[in-house]
Amino acid sequence: MKNITTVLEYHDRTKHRPSRYAASLGYMDWATQPDPFRRYEGSELVSLKLSNVTPPYHLLFEPGALPSAPLCFESVSQLLRYGLGLAAWKSHGGSRWALRCNASSGNLQPSECYILTPPLEGISQFPALSHYAPREHALEILHQFDTPFKIEEGTILIALSSIFWREAWKYGERCWRYCQLDAGHAYQAIKISAAALGWNCDILSVNSEEIERLCGLDQLHRFDPHEQESPDMLLRLSLSSRKTSDVDLPAVPPLKSRANILSPSHHEWPILEVIDTATRGAYPQPQPLSQYRKIPVPSKSAGEVILKRRSAQMMDGTPVTEEQFRQILNASLFCSEASDVHFVLFIHRVEGLPKGLYTYVRNIADLESLKSAMESTFVWKDFGEGLYLLREGDFRGAAQMISCNQEIAKDGAFSFGMLCRFSASLESYGAIGYKNLYHQCGAIGQMLYLEATSLGLSATGIGCFLDDEFHALLGLYDQKYQSLYHFTIGRAIVDIRITTEEGY
Ligand SMILES: Cc1cc2nc3c(=O)[nH]c(=O)nc-3n(C[C@H](O)[C@H](O)[C@H](O)COP(=O)(O)O)c2cc1C
Missing domain, CATH: 3.40.109.10 (NADH Oxidase)
Known part of the structure; x- marks a missing residue:
């Protein structure tokens, strides 16, 4: 009940009103603008492939139209490129900025992506936990497991997390809402990219703390205290539509790599930790809609x-x-x-x-x-x-x-x-x-x-x-x-x- 009260208070407090917008700095502090690209210093970087061949868009929505692509280096590369990769670089008046496949409020890109793969030639001969680096279109290997963990064949796991600071820098207290909307965008971007491979994507009902431990986000000394990541959701991507057993998440030992520092200094928004703590728990599984979308008219790839x-x-x-x-x-x-x-x-x-x-x-x-x-x-x-x-x-x-x-x-x-x-x-x-x-x-x-x-x-x-x-x-x-x-x-x-x- 206490957590629900916290939610209702945060929701009300961060409403924009004609007389008063939700609290924010009110100006752009360019000196502290956060780096939109997280990197893990000390991790091995594995470049991914760039493929240009994708099926017609409308076939993504026709059940059974696309055979499942095998789980391999090429398909993981394609999944990430068209999921959370860079879509373009823009420049104007001396500034240059990257746009990504996933839309993000103010293009501040709070969402980060971690991926758990079985042994895959080109990535690792062991099961591995990696972080996706979109600028390089590469995986940063954070850990290689020496024993296999229980994960169904033809399945990979993707965890999404948010760096609130990236959005707080501009949007202050309301930013937590934007981070969550962005996480939803990132999830759907991955789901669509998975559909182009004939794969399924579902959100697992696991606890926030389990996601945190899985990605090493609970190892707080690896992050600047203002730039920690909050767990959003854990996705299962599978070649088969059969929903099978629960996933047994592996234990992740202390990781050596450290997260890069995104800003030289920060502004404090204490409410963000309050709402973050209140909204942790087992991820919900809403009853799905009973109506399906129609297959759209053929268009581009x-x-x-x-x-x-x-x-x-x-x-x-x-x-x-x-x-x-x-x-x-x-x-x-x-x-x-x-x-x-x-x-x-x-x-x-x-x-x-x-x-x-x-x-x-x-x-x-x-x-x-x-x-x-x-x-x-x-x-x-x-x-x-x-x-x-x-x-x-x-x-x-x-x-x-x-x-x-x-x-x-x-x-x-x-x-x-x-x-x-x-x-x-x-x-x-x-x-x-x-x-x-x-x-x-x-x-x-x-x-x-x-x-x-x-x-x-x-x-x-x-x-x-x-x-x-x-x-x-x-x-x-x-x-x-x-x-x-x-x-x-x-x-x-x-x-x-x-x-x-x-x-x-
Ligand atoms: C949750 C969310 C809220 C957004 N709010 C606004 C908005 O209020 N006004 C606006 O012009 N653009 C808004 N945008 C668009 C973003 O600024 C845009 O996605 C970002 O600059 C990246 O550009 P792109 O979508 O072309 O890749 C929003 C986007 C998202 C995902």
Whole structure:
């Protein structure tokens, strides 16, 4: 109960309000800007391969269409390259920065990735624990186990963790939310890359402390105290869809390598440790959605879609077709484990649909509860496939205002908030459910970025929004439903002053 109270207090305290944004430094302290690349000094670096051959994007969603690639050096290389690798280098006005396959708030990249592999030629003749270094597209071998551990054949494990400091540097107290959304993006990026290999990816229900021990994150002397990593989730990637026995995690001895230092000095945000401690526990396993996504229309290769995905910084205000719109909504069903998330949409320009405020009920089991929770004057006109019109009208101003005045929210064809089943999830999953809800939203975000890209459209995740202004518009004044992530989709105006180079 104490942890739930901590969650509710943190959630309320980090809401952006028109009169007061959540606490942050309020300016960019460039002297302490964190290095976006973690390295482990003293570890052996194994370069991975760069392959350019990936299947057509639409086949990722056709069950059984892609035979499983064998588990080998090449497939692990491809998994990481199209999962969390660099998508491009950008430069402008003397600055150069890398973009990755996984979107990240402010491109601050808090997510780190550890991988546990069986003996694989090209990586290690022993089972090994490695850290993925995206700039080099290489594995840093942290430990080689001299005895095999119990892991099913054709399976690897991937752990994700977050360095809160990277986001705290810019976003202060609200940053914990962004780190969790980013972790959801990273998870979905890996899941999609695994799907391109014909592999399955599921999140294991293990304890936060087990993930920490597995990656050596509990060996605190190896990290600057301000730059420690918090465990997010443990993924099982397998060639077979058969869900089998529990995984027996190996014991990791003291590791020799030390994490690099990311900033010369730091600012303190004590609340981050409080919320981190409160939201540890056994990872929840939400009941998956019962509806499946339809197979999308054939488009580019999966690799092209993944590497071309970009956040739009400006939108051109042109419409999308109803077919494109519905395909994008439907794509979110691929995130079947994200069953606690619905969309409340501001439709500005979708051909064939009246402008207005809509809801997309992703989990039909919640329909009646949503109806009774929201404003009683909403019309709930059924537009099919889970889409309901709540109120007709021009919501461009409201969308922009709620998105911290960002114009992309009004200039996109539509924008939306991800409205989550909040109090009931905390009741069912405990305080770690708060973290899981952000992971669900982030995973959907990554999926929708890719779907928009496959259709020649663009998207942008919106972490900066006025929480309770949005809730008030819907008549929500309690904790039953809370919006945890916002998003906009449309056509981007590309800034031609910025130069682009390939990631590798
Ligand atoms: C959780 C999250 C929140 C974000 N919030 C905003 C936002 O409020 N406004 C914005 O313009 N971009 C936002 N972005 C987009 C990021 O700035 C963008 O992903 C990052 O700069 C990397 O660029 P890329 O997505 O093109 O790779 C957000 C992205 C994520 C993942």
